[in-house]
Amino acid sequence: MSTIEAAAENAHDAHGHDHDHPSFLAHHFDTPEQQFDSGKLGIWLFLVTEILFFSGMFCAYAIFRMLRPDVFEGCSQFLNTKLGAINTGVLLFSSLTMAWAVRCSQTRQNKGLVAMLASTLSCAMIFLGVKAIEYSHKWEMGLLPAGLFTFDQNNPHPETDTHYLFYICLPFMFLLAGVVLWLIISLVRGNEFHVKCAKPLTVVAICFFVGIGLGMILESGDSSHSEEEGLEEEVMMAEAVELGNESVLQKISRDDTNSGAKSELIARARQSDTAGTSIVQEGQIISGAIVSVEEDVMTKRQAGVFFSIYYCMTGVHAIHILFGIGFLVWLLVRAVREDFNPQYFGPVDYVGLYWHLVDLIWIYLFPLLYLIR
Amino acid sequence: MSEHGQSKDGYDFAHPISIPLMLSVFGALLALTILTVAQASFDIGSLDIVIVMVIATIKAGLVMAFFMHLAYDKPFNVIVFLSSFAFVALFLIFTMGDSKLTSVDFEPKVDDEASEVSEVAVVDTLEQVAATESEQATVEMEETVTE
Numbered sequence: 218m219s220t221i222e223a224a225a226e227n228a229h230d231a232h233g234h235d236h237d238h239p240s241f242l243a244h245h246f247d248t249p250e251q252q253f254d255s256g257k258l259g260i261w262l263f264l265v266t267e268i269l270f271f272s273g274m275f276c277a278y279a280i281f282r283m284l285r286p287d288v289f290e291g292c293s294q295f296l297n298t299k300l301g302a303i304n305t306g307v308l309l310f311s312s313l314t315m316a317w318a319v320r321c322s323q324t325r326q327n328k329g330l331v332a333m334l335a336s337t338l339s340c341a342m343i344f345l346g347v348k349a350i351e352y353s354h355k356w357e358m359g360l361l362p363a364g365l366f367t368f369d370q371n372n373p374h375p376e377t378d379t380h381y382l383f384y385i386c387l388p389f390m391f392l393l394a395g396v397v398l399w400l401i402i403s404l405v406r407g408n409e410f411h412v413k414c415a416k417p418l419t420v421v422a423i424c425f426f427v428g429i430g431l432g433m434i435l436e437s438g439d440s441s442h443s444e445e446e447g448l449e450e451e452v453m454m455a456e457a458v459e460l461g462n463e464s465v466l467q468k469i470s471r472d473d474t475n476s477g478a479k480s481e482l483i484a485r486a487r488q489s490d491t492a493g494t495s496i497v498q499e500g501q502i503i504s505g506a507i508v509s510v511e512e513d514v515m516t517k518r519q520a521g522v523f524f525s526i527y528y529c530m531t532g533v534h535a536i537h538i539l540f541g542i543g544f545l546v547w548l549l550v551r552a553v554r555e556d557f558n559p560q561y562f563g564p565v566d567y568v569g570l571y572w573h574l575v576d577l578i579w580i581y582l583f584p585l586l587y588l589i590r
Numbered sequence: 591m592s593e594h595g596q597s598k599d600g601y602d603f604a605h606p607i608s609i610p611l612m613l614s615v616f617g618a619l620l621a622l623t624i625l626t627v628a629q630a631s632f633d634i635g636s637l638d639i640v641i642v643m644v645i646a647t648i649k650a651g652l653v654m655a656f657f658m659h660l661a662y663d664k665p666f667n668v669i670v671f672l673s674s675f676a677f678v679a680l681f682l683i684f685t686m687g688d689s690k691l692t693s694v695d696f697e698p699k700v701d702d703e704a705s706e707v708s709e710v711a712v713v714d715t716l717e718q719v720a721a722t723e724s725e726q727a728t729v730e731m732e733e734t735v736t737e
């Protein structure tokens with residue numbers, strides 16, 4: 218009964234009808250539960266279309282991986298597993314806070330709801346920040362979709378004038394400046410509602426740069442680990458054996474047509490295997506012909522297609538994160554306005570479902586793209 | 591559907607899930623993530639894609655059942671949502687089967703960059719074309735002269 222009374226408190230006073238209903242209940246619904254269930258069915262149908270939409274990209278991935286598994290193995294080495302794993306953790310945590318936010322809205326904990334929505338938003342921003350580091354790093358190396366692919370393994374870090382990271386950060390800098398300005402103006406004017414909205418949003422805007430910092434730390438930790446060569450160089454050299462200062466020969470031998478250099482390299486490798494003696498091991502036949510061509514997959518035609526798929530899948534996912542951020546900001550403002558109560562928490566629940574779906578897709582994307590040996 | 595007069599029906603429908611349950615689901619998700627990352631450093635051969643997908647599906651199941659409240663939702667919503675996966679499976683199976691039969695021929699094993707041989711061939715054909723054109727021109731010239 219108490220719920221009914223609570224609902225009646227919210228009723229319109231100046232309502233032209235002969236019946237009372239709470240302000241949040243639309244005319245064409247009998248009860249809040251009916252309203253909630255209708256909305257819920259609607260959001261489930263929307264999520265179905267989302268899954269079918271993403272399945273197209275998963276299908277492209279499956280076909281290309283089925284045809285050329287070696288390309289996927291080769292290219293996956295360029296994706297930083299550490300950054301991917303951190304992003305997975307961040308997104309899972311944001312899912313937790315989102316589920317918690319739904320709980321807060323169901324139990325009328327308005328402060329908790331605002332806090333949970335703000336932390337969900339912050340996690341989303343950290344995710345985008347880490348993503349920005351990943352993308353800008355790859356763009357600088359020329360690891361781009363097929364049409365733009367310019368990666369050269371002999372010169373993996375070419376000098377570029379374009380500061381991709383700066384351009385990605387630019388809109389977020391404007392966002393942060395705008396939110397801070399909004400906070401200051403509303404503080405000066407003493408508008409309490411605006412201050413309450415702008416405070417968590419300032420934290421959210423800062424969190425993008427927290428993500429950038431996090432990504433930079435992880436990325437730099439990775440490059441110091443593999444020293445001068447860098448991760449990608451290491452992979453290329455993997456089969457070329459550790460020969461102290463044979464880098465010129467290694468580079469020459471990478472050309473498959475140069476069979477002489479290649480077989481010399483193999484000979485030297487075997488030589489070094491036999492503890493530094495200057496004679497090739499007995500019984501080993503060193504033929505001048507190419508025994509097996511080590512295919513180089515880092516070309517436009519092959520790696521380019523992998524990176525097309527990579528950018529398409531993660532990019533569309535990132536766009537979904539951006540839309541989610543938009544919806545969450547809307548929820549945050551409404552939560553500050555105290556719109557939600559145990560009879561009307563539908564919007565929080567619906568956005569929550571959408572957010573969990575975005576998380577769900579990342580759960581599949583992470584192992585499929587980052588964890589290929 | 592409840593009548594207007596009845597009190598509690600249609601108003602008390604929020605079923606908040608308990609905080610310990612949420613936290614334990616989150617813990618399980620994190621543990622499974624660490625497991626997927628860890629298994630990548632072992633060489634399990636061709637099984638790894640299966641293992642990775644099984645772990646991802648368990649994680650997805652946890653998220654759907656508890657974070658998305660599917661375990662407590664109306665059966666109809668569950669059917670609607672899960673049916674989408676059936677259609678995705680149909681889509682993938684048919685497309686993959688089709689491309690397995692046909693696309694292999696279109697996917698070159700070695701990157702074919704413009705080799706010297708083909709360039710020579712192109713030059714040859716171009717010269718041939720030029721030669722025939724000039725022949726035709728001379729024939730036409732002769733024709734006009736005879737006229």
